[in-house]
Amino acid sequence: MELNEIMFVIFGAVIVFFSILTVTSRRILRxxxxxxxxxxxxxxxxFWLNYEFMAAVQVTLYAGGIVVLIIFSILLTSNINDRFEKVAGRKVIxxxxxxxxxAILCITTILQQEFQATEALARExxxxxxxxxxxxYGENGFVLPFEVISVLLLAAMISAIVIAKKSKSK
Amino acid sequence: MAFNIYDFTSFTEWIDQGLRSVMSPAWAVITELAIIGIVFLVFYALIGLILVYAERKICAFIQCRIGPNRVGPYGIFQTIADFIKLLMKELIHINKADKLLFNLAPFIVIIASFMALSAIPFAKGLHPVNLNIGIFFILAVSSMGVVGILLAGWSSNNKYSLIGAMRSGAQIVSYELSVGLSILTACVLIGSLQLSVIVESQADGWLIFKGHIPAVIAFVIYLIAATAETNRGPFDLAEAESELTAGFHTEYSGIKFAFFFLAEYMNMFLVAAIAATIFWGGWMPFHIGNWEGFNRVMDFIPPIIWFFGKTVVIILIMMWFKWTFPRLRIDQLLTLEWKYLLPINLINILLMALIVLLGWHF
Amino acid sequence: MNNEVLKEKILAVLPKAEFAPAGQWLTITLPKERIRSYCQTLKDSPELRFDFLFCQTGLDLADQFQVIYHLESTEFRYVIVLKASIPNKENPEIDTVSDIYRTAEFHEREIYDFFGIHFKQHPDLRRIFLDEISDMIGHPFRKDYKDEVNIIER
Amino acid sequence: MIEDTVIGSIEQQEYTINMGPQHPSTHGVLRLVVSLKGEIVTQVKPHLGYIHRGIEKMSESMTYPQIVHLTDRLDYLSAHINNHALCLAVENALQVEVPERVKYIRTIMDELNRIASHQLWWCSFGMDLGALTCFFYGLRDREYILDIFEESCGSRLLHSYYTPGGLMKDIHPGFQKRVKDFIKYFRKVLPEYDQLLTGNVIMQERTRGIGNITKEEAISYGFTGPSGRGSGFACDVRKHHPYALYDKVDFQEVLYHEGDSLARYQVRIGEMWESMKIIEQLIDNIPEGDYSAKMKAVIKLPEGEYYQRVEAARGEFGVYILSDGGKTPYRLKLRSPNFSNLSAIDLLARNFKIADLIAIGGSLDLVIPDIDR
Known part of the structure; x- marks a missing residue:
């Protein structure tokens, strides 16, 4: 195996391993x-794909932003001794x-697809x-989705403020 | 190969060529990674030791004291002695803590600062990775450090720690905005996120002079927000010694406490290095436009000295903050961010865009 | 301030007041039932305005308990002393003044702690100093208190 | 609605933390049980008695000169002033006239003690707010006063310098010069305190409007000393019930009317200036004479009750003595300023933040042994 492939395998293994732990852990913060x-x-x-911008966005938004918010809300609401209930055997199965x-559906679909190797080198x-x-706003332009998402975020922020205000006035 | 302290490019290439000539490219990469890792570990420890010593001496001078003066001449081995003490201390296990997260938290904090360090250009040709989104990468990975603080606070099962963690979470999430926006202001003028390009583009003058008014505003905001991001006084609410005993690391002892301690100083070095790189030109000597003679004289000072000199000056300013000001209250802290820094920042970025478009910069 | 003038002023609002023989300050002795009404009158009277209770002392005399109230008028700078006697030594009780003078809340807790004098209608009558010492039983400032371990009789 | 009940139950949950008995900002072994809602304090319950030594009870089996040594141990930062109260009570009971020289020295010592106490308050207040540098500035200057004390009293903290009838020993020959040097030095240094802390925006924002108490409440709570005077409650015993030489010297009662932490802060800073003024008026005029009146070997107080009020650094300190004619008091009650000042902490801190609770505690300048007598 080449170094490249080893890296891929390592990343894949980490993702699979921690994904399973994420759904099986009984402590919410873990x-x-x-x-x-x-x-x-x-x-x-x-990063492995040389797609650094996406990687940095992933870390900033998901790791630095969303997980922090999740952890923050866990801190506010749950006690350290809380555990999820043990799931019944049938549900587990x-x-x-x-x-x-x-997983099988995804893998078979991917395997059936014939990926064509592109000649173009990874463009920086x-x-x-x-x-x-x-x-x-022309071809390959993202201004519309960008703006739509902005409106969505604005709506979310306004509603968050409204909720916060409501509980205060009570 | 001539070793050149003005340009490390040839030096690093020489190492690379040498390694590739004796082993396969894969092993060469692995060896290079190992070398960089070891160099960074040593560098990390060294910076930590020096900064802790410097902090003690400087705060002593500010407070009309002498400071450490027993271990070695002028007490220079004091921090080493302290680290040995910390290493040998008992690691106290807390019965009702979430042990996995409790032990994990210091590592997350330290890894985040370690990763961010990897993108800083220390001198010409001396940067481990030259990403084309370098500054964005630093912001991204350093934002992960807060997770470690939150985990530490929660998993200690201590109410003071939890309050400290909450404060630190609210604080860092808020101040990240200001850090990001003030850096973005600088990037509007430069037009790149790549740190090597950022430094190179300041060859005819540092950004703080080129961008004049908006750049100065951005620099000041960055300095305030970065101090807050590193949890240092007057923004050290997460530790808030007088209120929360030690905040999120109340329950930590020995080497794990040392990790938090080290990470705090490392983060301080990091934000100072970023400020120096973006606003004061990194390793770029002090150049004034077309004054060829003056620029030549300045070039005689090696870039690595320029870099560390600027970083040290900014660190000194941050230490001066800490030992002069009282601590803010949590609501005042958030008011400062959301009501003052953020709006000023947004207007400032518009101003900068305007200046760039109209060509009013130098 | 002449004590005689003050005496007349007090008699104007509290005709039944009994004065003790002259001491450092004018002293009124009173039965424990009257303490609240006396304090209220002395505080509210516009001529006197005794609004500052600067000391409250418990006392174990041979035949009775006493609670001593040192009052000052911050407006006119008069000082008087009220002495409320509690003859019942078995089950001492007195009305609280902690709603008239808020500072009495702590002082009364202290007196309760040391003398076992019960203050009726006190909002939070718990032992103030000795509550967490489990082997401390009884009220140590009573003269009949015996503690062979900690107190050495001389 | 499920959401409503969930949110409701979270909001109603009380979060209780124990501040103390070991906590960096309770200045001793004070325990505050603080109920919180988020960061906002909803209730503060002080739990006392961790260092209760039963001084009043001990005094009942001790002679008066012995009790002097116990009064030091109350508010150890105004030891001279506490001694003064007991000595005055005994002297008044015996109707002893102390020599003029003693009065001068006692007044000067009291004021030096007050300055030293306020210096320590200033540095610990700065530390409560997170300004660590204050701590060293205050301690540096306090050393000068402690050195003066050491020279004359032989002790730096718990002096027991006064005895019923006078002083233990005469002052050191260099006393006057040292005190004058100190005053000269401190007049230069005190403005530095203002530069470092008073003028700081963060400090002002942290204390202005925090921990308010009105004049009426202050009187009702027995809130004396600089804390009471910050609310406009003129409670300076030195002015209103003068003892020693306070009716002969010219000084101002520092009054502020805001009633917040900043006002209490400014009162103390102002008092340091006033104390220096008092010392300057007296230091050159110390008359020659004995350092003690003639006293009997065994002091027996005539039957009766005696009360002496003095102005300690933290407020009104009182000694109540009930004597049955013996050489020990029948009952001795100590009215300590901090005990009454602490009783208002719930009122002061309620609806402010935890950080404010610390600032308020700092502005009250609590000394715990004075509370746990």
């Missing part, structure tokens, strides 16, 4: 921490079956290119 590892390993995969079925994605395509 689950959140394992999720953090999954997300960081995913960012590692992006069913969910395992569902997960395995999903310049910041200028990213910035311009984000603000572009």
């Amino acid at each position: 689950a959140a921490t394992f999720l953090l590892f999954v997300l960081v390993a995913t960012a590692g995969l992006y 069913f969910s395992a079956l569902a997960a395995i079925a999903g 994605v310049n910041m200028n290119v990213i910035g311009r395509s984000l603000m572009n």
